[in-house]
Amino acid sequence: MKQLPIIFKREFTSFFATPLAYVFLLIFLVLSSVFTFYLSGFYESGQANLNPFFNFHPWLYLFLVPALAMRMWAEERKSGTIELLMTLPITRFESVVGKFLAAWVFAGIALLLTFPMVLTVNYLGDPDNGAILTGYLGSWLLVGAYLSVGSCMSALAKNQVIAFILTVSLCFLFVVSGFSLVLDVFNGWAPQWLLDVVASFSFLTRFQAISKGVIDVRDLLYFLSFITAWLMATAVVIDLKKAD
């Protein structure tokens, strides 16, 4: 565990070594405002809450977060630095979690920079700030889930573009797995319990519950175990693919 902060620091500062961090922050802030004010009908709804803001996050993240995650391991493999990293006295756990946390904290900062949204809604009305807080928590957990998938795909594909596309596709499946679009595929032939399992994997239903202010331990556990599972998969994939 001693090396984890060192890996974290290196990864975190490397975001800012390229324009990536600034481009990500800018686009995230602009798009989240555009979605909230123009597409979601923030004013028209006449309600003092941030639901219009949070509702678009699963779709916004679908493209932004994979872009953040795609270089995580693909870059290491492409440039050969993975050989350096894996022969330094660092455990697999430290490198996988360190990289993941760096991206997760960075995305968390992007999320925190949307605070003017909170100020606005407080200025305009009298919102339930507790619900807003859980909304942020849910949104951050959602980013973590996307990032963990992205981490594994980045370890799998040497090519960053392929890692990006794989991550977007997989995350899309997890977002819509509660929708009839997906459930209809199973409907008719699959037993009811399988349908329930597939539906229960949906990011969307769990995220919506949290962002409305309802913190269910099961939802928290879902996101945390989802992240853990994908990070473990990342470690396995790295061991299989590192030498290719």
Place this chain on the structure above:
Amino acid sequence: MIKVTHLTKRFVQQVAVDDLSFTIEPGEVVGFLGPNGAGKSTTMKMLTGFLQPCEGNVSICGFDIGKQTLQAQRLIGYLPEGAPCYGDMSVGDFLSFIGQVRGYRGKELKQRVARAIALVELERVVEQNIDTLSKGFKRRVGLAQAVMHDPKVLILDEPTDGLDPNQKHQVRKLIKSLAVDRIVIISTHILEEVSALCTRAMVISHGRLLIDETPYALQSRSRYHQAVTILAEQPLDRQLLQALPGVMALEDNPLDGSITLLAKPGEVIFPAVNQLIHAQGWQVRELEVERGRLDEVFRSLTRGDAA
């Protein structure tokens, strides 16, 4: 001490390393020689714990690289092939990162980084991003990272590849100065490097250890071992030369008109040749005794292996 027993690595299409066993003691500088694709780099990757062997064991100073990976890796300094470094970092930041991973903090970290920078003369580029450096500088950054913690075991995959002659000389000097009481393993295609640096040469081909002996012994396998080359002002009496005891054959070098006398295995012909020259009063411009040509030995050992 490094102890390697029955090390084997199979990839899908081929056997990269085939039942390799050897022991290396502190103070030895071992050169891995072999054609491209012979398994030198794969062996190094297994020694450093990057790849898991299919069979066999590697023990680094008593630590099994498969089971006590971290303890073993703490003792190793490794320069991977091509010297990969994080290109988006500056030289100073990168070496500081490595120093922290190696467990140094505060004042000691600063000292270690400064010393590593001085060792390979990187002072001029400390602030520069690694991406913007020339090949030679990148290689030196890789070396600095490998030697920072005074490792007991130094494993360098083609340390002088892509360097100019001055830099090569400098890197060799550095490796020599580090070699005292340590284990150094280098891989190279440059044969002169082996005789200049190593105390032991291992020729690897098709993943198998063909030869394991001193560079001098390797040189004496050459048909040019103890050969004498004469460049004279006037034509020489070939019959007299041929008749000298120990001379196996004469070879003409059409480039400069010199004659090379090959010695029979185990014979030393130089004194006899020298005497004959004096006795005949020949005007000789150049006289040279050879230890043997490594490239010729290398070719004859690994013939047909070129990958």
